[in-house]
Amino acid sequence: MSLAVFLELVEIKAKTASVLPFLIGICFSWYNYHALNLGYVILFFIAMFIFNMAVDILDNLNDYHHAVDELEYKRKTNIIGREHLSVKLVFSIMITMVIISALIGVVLAWLTGWTLLIMGLWCYLVGVFYSSGPHPFSSMPLGELLSGVTMGFMIILISIYLNTFEVITWNVATIAKIALIALPTSAWIANLMLANNISDLDEDESNLRYTLPHYLGKKRAVNLFVLLNVIAFIAIIGAVVVKIAPWTMLITLVVVPIVVKQTRIFMKKQVKKETFVTAIRILAIGSFAQVVSYAVGLFL
Secondary structure, X not given: OOHHHHHHXXXXXXXXXXXXXXXXXXXXXXXHXXXXXXXXXXXXXXXXXHHHHHHHHHHHHHHHHHOOOHHHHHHHHOHHHHOOOOHHHHHHHHHHHHHHHHXXXXXXXXXXXXXXXXXXXXXXXXXXXXXXXXXXXXHOOOHHHHHHHHHHHHHHHHHHHHHHOOOOOOOHHHHHHHHHHHHHHHHHHHHHHHHHHHHOHHHHHHOOOOOHHHHHOHHHHHHHHHHHHHHHHHHHHHHHHOOOOOHHHHHHHHHHHHHHHHHHHHHHOOOHHHHOHHXXXXXXXXXXXXXXXXXXXXXX
């Protein structure tokens, strides 16, 4: 297996969906609590990144095994069939990654408390059953919600917990503040899945996968894509208003024209190979701008 094929197998291009929320959690921890446990968050980053890759491998494995369209999808679209990869080898790589990430997670839970174990278990269960089992989440109208909550909110929550567990007071107000700071990335990550499902609507239906766009219809699904982008920027303004982020985070608004342009491109045509990249760009540019503008405020 070449490096290029491996990177496609683990869908490395989509890893901003986990890295940027992790960084937002660090910024929130320092700005609001002046707390940073560097060793813990580095271990978490390693475990998170490895498990994220394992989940994407599992998605490809399950799509390969469950494909109804033997000729077009299984042999020509899915990377395992297209690149003639050994299923046994791919499975072994995935299991190794899961074990390594789980061991790191157990060590962190032992060091910081059982609360982390519960949050980690949520992430593992969603990751595993997202594309596994008789009724995987990815084939139901739950994919956008679960991906947004798990990768947007939970990664930020765990990052904040590891940095602040010794000083933070957990209550409804604290969770609400974290939810607000996590809302932009949660919305953009949900949009990543939504754009994918809109683009794959016909293919998914032919393989008996009935995702959210199947129930909403393509037009309403595209409108939801637009709405989630709007919500993301409203949340950024709201975070500054309630003072859980510095005023510098408003600099994120300079990317609004870029997001509008990418959104219009996707609205005109929903084709996986041509316009799905717009959702990736919006997530990368929007979340990156949020992280950088947040980080700048830490030094002012």
